[in-house]
Amino acid sequence: MRYLVSLILALATLLPSLAQAYDVLVLQSRRDQAYDEVLKGFRADSAVSRRVIVLSDYAEVDIVRIVREDRPTLILAVGDAALTVARKVPQTPVVTVMSLGIHGRKALHPNLTGIGMFVHPERSIRMFQAMKTRRVGVIYNPARSGWYLHLARKAAEATGIELVTREISEPRETIERLSTLDRKVDALWMLPDSTAVTRETTEAYFRFGQDQAIPVVSFAGNYLGLGAAVVLEIDRISLGRQASAMVSAILNGDPIGSIPLAFPKNIIPRSNPVVLKRLGQSVEGDGF
Amino acid sequence: MSPPERSSSFRSSFQFKLFSIFSLLTFLIACTLCFLYIVSVIQEKRLAANEQLKLRTEQLGESARLPLYAGNRDLLRQLAERAAQAPEISAVVINDPDGKLLAFVGSPDDSKSIGLISQTVEVFSNPLTYSVDSSFTGGHEASRTKIGTVRIVRGTADLSAAVRNVIIFSVSISFLFWLTVSLFCHIVLRQVTGSFNALMKGIEAVHNGDFTSRINIVTNDEPGRAAVAVNNLATELQQRSEENSRLQEERLNLERQMLQTQKLESLGVMAGGIAHDFNNLLQSILGNIELASMGLAPSSKSQKYLANALNSGRHAAHLTSLMLTYVGVGFITKEEVNLNHLVMDNTEMLNTVVLAGASMKLSLSPELPTILACEAQIQQVVMNLITNAAESIEEQPGIIKLTTGIQDCDQTFLASSLLEEKPLPGRFAYLEVSDNGCGMSKETIKLIFDPFFTTKFTGRGLGMSAVMGIMRTHRGALFVESKPGKGTTFRALFPVSESSLPATDQEQVTSASVIDTMPLTTHSGLALVVDDEKSVLKVCTKMVKLCGFRVITAHDGVDAVAKFREHSDDIAVVLMDLTMPNMDGIAAMNEIYNIRPDTKVILASGFNEEELGGRTTTGQAPSGLIRKPYSMNLLEAELSRVMQQAE
Incomplete structure (x- = not known):
């Protein structure tokens, strides 16, 4: 038993x-x-x-x-x-x-x-290249995205594109730092940096792009509806x-x-044709 | 109606009360609607202002989201100043989530002032934006982050002005509405209460005694039906009023007639008394004169003076007779009289009355029936009417027309007779005297029958009074038509005698009147002479003795009855005065007839024989009647006639 x-x-x-x-x-x-x-x-x-x-x-x-x-x-x-x-x-x-x-x-x-x-920096640079932009503004938190900027800067330099970067340490600085890019960039590059891109600051990117009449390249399809010209979305x-x-x-x-x-x-590149048309922008070559 | 009374009457009217109620009700409704509208507009405007302010605040919040998040005071102040430029904005306040002031525009005291409205909006992160994480996973974000608050304060001066305008507009519209409705109510009520007012006017008119007014009925509603009832009531009241007036007039007529009758009776009593005394005096005077004349030789010079005295006495007797005739108690003897014969027999005498310049025309009906009348009095009527007609024409050219005829008269026609006593309807023979003289006014016509009334300087005023008395004695009727300047027509109607015969077939009635020239007849027997006047008794005793009778005398009725009872078998005839103290002639005659029914009784009086009617208890009339003062011949003739009846 x-x-x-x-x-x-x-x-x-x-x-x-x-x-x-x-x-x-x-x-x-x-x-x-x-x-x-x-x-x-x-x-x-x-x-x-x-x-x-x-x-x-x-x-x-x-x-x-x-x-x-x-x-x-x-x-x-x-x-x-x-x-x-x-x-x-x-x-x-x-x-x-x-x-x-x-x-x-x-x-x-x-x-x-x-x-x-993060999309491979070369892929992103290739997109800016296709958009014929020379100066690309980037807001980032070095603690979060410094490694990526390091790679991106290398890729940009190889193609002759200048990355105009602004570092921030907290989201509230984003808006002020964006204002420093006034008339200094041909495009704005939004990185999946949770410090640089928050719900409160997202609007500032697109308002800046609208005010400066420059394309905003982002990383998610949602932003197309808010004013992004092109997004490089992950499949x-x-x-x-x-x-x-x-x-x-x-x-x-x-x-x-x-x-x-x-x-x-x-990576799936997507664009907002209305925004591109308003900006008189086009994507050529292997951007897509 | 004075203005205050009219105002008081209007204030108490149904129309005014209804108008007041409607006006007050309309005023209250207008005020209530006006008040509710103003309150509604105030609330609406305040709500709209709040909504507008909220939208403005939300808009500012949207605009200020990014600088608020970034803590950009300069930019926030710019936004606040721009927002404050809008009208009526008194303060704009922007705070961070902890309440720390980031931007302020305006006066700090304004936010605490009364009459300000404010809106505060909490600014959250944009719900349409994504964080990095949510952007990779489809955009689902669970929470929103509060970024800060935006508050805008605005004044209400514009609202106050708008509300003031609304109040003025609403009050004006309400007043106009009230005025219009009140006017409409007034018109409608005037129309609706018109029938009431007409009804009230009609009732007031009836109340004031105006039964001839009628309410104009225009509607068939309740007041209209009431108006019909009031009209019917007014008609009945009018009929009753007319009936009362008629009865009143009849009563007055009766009273007047009664007064006239009493007057006549009084006059009759007076005249009868006077006539009786006069006749007694005249009887004594004339009898003594006559006896004296009989005692003198016809060639005596005194005969002339006695004859003059006798004529004057007879004239006085005629005046007494006229007086009695007026009061209708004159001594008459009725007989069948034909008016045509009477006129024809007196044509000459009548022509003497007509003055020069005037002419008299006769128009006599050939088939005229006889009437039962005293010929002498009818003759006097004709004479008096012709005399008056002639005097109305005076000496100017004129025509007096005398007409006789027959006329059937009903009660309605006879009611307009000038005499108080109206004869019974029937057939009448009439005698009409018309002239184209000066005529009479209505006032004169009313007075012509009054004794001693005359329009002539020399008249005695007894002519028409005598006519009226004669007509009354004969139960006749008298009519007059006269207009000043046009002439006068008198028509005297006499009831036709039941035994009348046409004039052509009637025998000439011989009058049984006095035959003064009849020679004296010698009688025999005992005669009882009764009179209360000693002088009359003496004269009559002498006159009866001269007729051949032995005479015993009595000084009153009682004495006469006693004497007759004592000598009843011997007395052949009784000559008795009618009016005596203790027992008058009729009573004494009745007693005598009771003693010896075949006694010959001659009553002597100034009254007519109709006065005896109903006073003889034995049913026997006196054997003879003799009118005082009587002459010797007249007495002898009456005694002879009575004594022949006995034979």
């Missing part, structure tokens, strides 16, 4: 673990169409087992217990909130997408890799596939430290 009870307890304890065993724990910040599209791309090219947890469905997720119990091989964090939660288990490799703070955290977390939200399904490839490499034994942070591979 004692053996029978022990057997039942062992089965009750072990069988669920066996049933829930998977390779990738997917932490999704919230239910959002953009995140769903990324996961759709991820699932399309990946056959790995996974468990998806939408954080916004729970008041609090005990990620440590879940990882301890489920023992996933790695965590795919979708969004900044998911990345924050995933960093609570530093021993588990984390691949992150749709996260803005990835570059700042990479240095602190060796088990972290992923795909950033989210492609982003998912890119993440899937990165996850597969790790699962196949590549050490995560050998996999650097990547730029999104597939």
